[in-house]
Amino acid sequence: MATCDEPLHFRVLGTFEVTRGNRRCTPTAPKQRALLALLALHANEFVATSRIIDRLWSRSAPRSAIAALHGYVTAVRRVLTPGWTSATASHPVLATRPSGYVLRLEPHQLDLIGFRSLARRGQAEIAAGDCSGAQEALGAALGLWRGAPLADLRETGVFDHDVARLEKEHLELLRDRFDVMLCNGDGHLIVCDLEELCTTYPLWERFHEQLMLALCQAGRRADALTAYARAYRVLSSHAGIEPGPRLRAVHQVVLSGGDPFDLGHRHDRGFAGLRVAHAVSP
Structure with a gap:
């Protein structure tokens, strides 16, 4: 059984999933799920409260949006770290900043970070003229792609721009890998x-x-x-x-x-x- 000592893993290159060991930690409530996915797409970056509200409510937020967002953040923290309470300590992953939040992740905790890192490595191998190294790196990057990004959140409309950008990155990586295979x-x-x-x-x-x-x-x-x-x-x-x-x-x-x-x-x-x-x- 997974413990809180095991790292969380986030996956956005397919259905949105959060796991700790063999245990799923993905929020089930739609707004909480969308909030965490948004922060995962911008892992280790400050995301302003105003931006989150604009995205979650499509710029037609109710007056209670800020209070509701605070409630979502608290609920997400408890899903990610069972037993956590704001009275005991700051959250180890989802940190509060003045007027916003940061989802703090190590590179190995998010598939998107790995995907982009491997893509950069593959492009560097191409520039160096190493077909074999490029094919290995690009193949590993494509192996992280499980399907349409954020497939289970597409109908919300919150991530249309993000999904289009990720799909373009995927197509560009396919293009590069095909070039390498042609070279081989x-x-x-x-x-x-x-x-x-x-x-x-x-x-x-x-x-x-x-x-x-x-x-x-x-x-x-x-x-x-x-x-x-x-x-x-x-x-x-x-x-x-x-x-x-x-x-x-x-x-x-x-x-x-x-x-x-x-x-x-x-x-x-x-x-x-x-x-x-x-x-x-x-």
Whole structure:
């Protein structure tokens, strides 16, 4: 059974969860749950009372909002640390500051901190030209992603901006990992994933480009040309634009029978230090 000596762990990359050992410590009351999730997203940062109230009540807070917030904070503290009372000591995790609060967490206590730390490490490995190190770090970061962030709090509308930002970070990390896999000559392993992403996020030209490169590495140049034609139709119908210069350049090289992989990353600042491990199939 978990004790108060064990650290709390917070997870926002999926349903919102707080655990201590094997015991769940996630508040069940909606406002308390939203309050703690908001503070977790800004762990170790001061969050003003006025900002919390604006977020929890969507800028239409009742006159009793401050008193209600104080009650939520007290309830959350007791859920996180059973037996805690304000009369005995300050709370070890959820600290009060003048006109606000801070949720104090160590890096290993929040999945989002780990996710971003591993992402930065992976990007540093890319800059250093280390495919293997980059793939390990990016894979570990993606392993922390359990599903749509704060999935059980989406309907509240409180976290729309936060969720959009996190999803963008996730897509950027996927993009970087696919680049690393292409560098390793593993394009055939990511064709299906890229086809799905091109359908779900049709305006992300980079995914269309990566799909063409992956298909070429899999020896499917004709399919790569078909993928470009599909990207052209999607971009023109959804956004009224033509493919950008990078995607067009890859198309031209594939069409002429050249090496699109080299061209596809020649001007990629993130891949300045990476060397092609495997040639594209002719």
